[in-house]
Amino acid sequence: MKIWGRINSSNVRKVLWCAEELGLAYEHINAGGAFGLVNEPEYRAMNPNGLIPCLQDGDLIVWESNAIVRYLARQYGQEPFTPVSPADWAQADQWMDWASLSFAGPLRDLVWNMLRCPPEQRSDAEIQRGEKECARLMQLANTALQHQAFLSGKHLGVGDIPLGCIAYAWFSLPVERPALEHLSRWYASLCERPAYQKAVMTAMT
Ligand SMILES: N[C@@H](CCC(=O)N[C@@H](CS)C(=O)NCC(=O)O)C(=O)O
Incomplete structure (x- = not known):
């Protein structure tokens, strides 16, 4: 699993915190702001929105921080962290x-x-x-x-x-x-x- 985004962004922090709460192993790649990368063709091919954060998990790519948090919770979480009903x-x-x-x-x-x-x-x-x-x-x-x-x-x-x-x-x-x-x-x-x-x-x- 890979997570892109500079760590001083609240939106990136959401994803990193969720991954940590769930005890997931991931590679973190700085991107955005002074780190650049978000305008590179490879990044835009993954995330045409050109913002951070972005997640890759196997063949799946997700951007939009709340969508990523929901995916991680549903895929790897359990109650009470992940709602059921x-x-x-x-x-x-x-x-x-x-x-x-x-x-x-x-x-x-x-x-x-x-x-x-x-x-x-x-x-x-x-x-x-x-x-x-x-x-x-x-x-x-x-x-x-x-x-x-x-x-x-x-x-x-x-x-x-x-x-x-x-x-x-x-x-x-x-x-x-x-x-x-x-x-x-x-x-x-x-x-x-x-x-x-x-x-x-x-x-x-
Ligand atoms: N709605 C998006 C907002 C993403 C967003 O605005 N990200 C900012 C950082 S918080 C960004 O990519 N800024 C450009 C940059 O850092 O280069 C989300 O929740 O993921």
């Missing part, structure tokens, strides 16, 4: 897609302006916008975590993977964060997991 899958899908789709813009506003862009291009207005929206979304997750240990229920599951990676970025950046008791407890429990430490808690730059 359509209803439990729907809950996991809900949190996975919500996290990815809702946070894509506001998290990018923060990461791009605080870590990646040339100083003269930094936009304080975008940082303020990202800060406000990320705080609003995290409040929503905090409420969901009031009565359950994980977004997936009593145990960690695929439904927690995308927000877990986004939360690492959010807690690592020098942004205003409201006090969110339940989200903080959930995040602290992720930080204790060896798989999370190895795959997610790496340098942001």
Whole structure:
């Protein structure tokens, strides 16, 4: 199994963390950003979308981070990490897609302006916008975590993977964060997991 993508990407972290939780053996290949590779014809032949992450497992190639996480969970996981019933899958899908789709813009506003862009291009207005929206979304997750240990229920599951990676970025950046008791407890429990430490808690730059 091969996984392409630079490790400071939240989308790549999802795939690496999932693979680590499942105890899978894989080869990791840096790609994207300063590593390039994504515009090479060989990479485009695999992933015409030209983004990271990308997975190869035997003859199968998958891109789109949530699709990769779902594939790994279905192919190699078991309950409680992998849901079984359509209803439990729907809950996991809900949190996975919500996290990815809702946070894509506001998290990018923060990461791009605080870590990646040339100083003269930094936009304080975008940082303020990202800060406000990320705080609003995290409040929503905090409420969901009031009565359950994980977004997936009593145990960690695929439904927690995308927000877990986004939360690492959010807690690592020098942004205003409201006090969110339940989200903080959930995040602290992720930080204790060896798989999370190895795959997610790496340098942001
Ligand atoms: N919806 C896609 C988004 C992928 C994406 O935007 N990847 C970014 C990194 S987070 C990327 O490839 N950027 C270009 C690069 O790093 O060269 C997914 O979840 O996989």
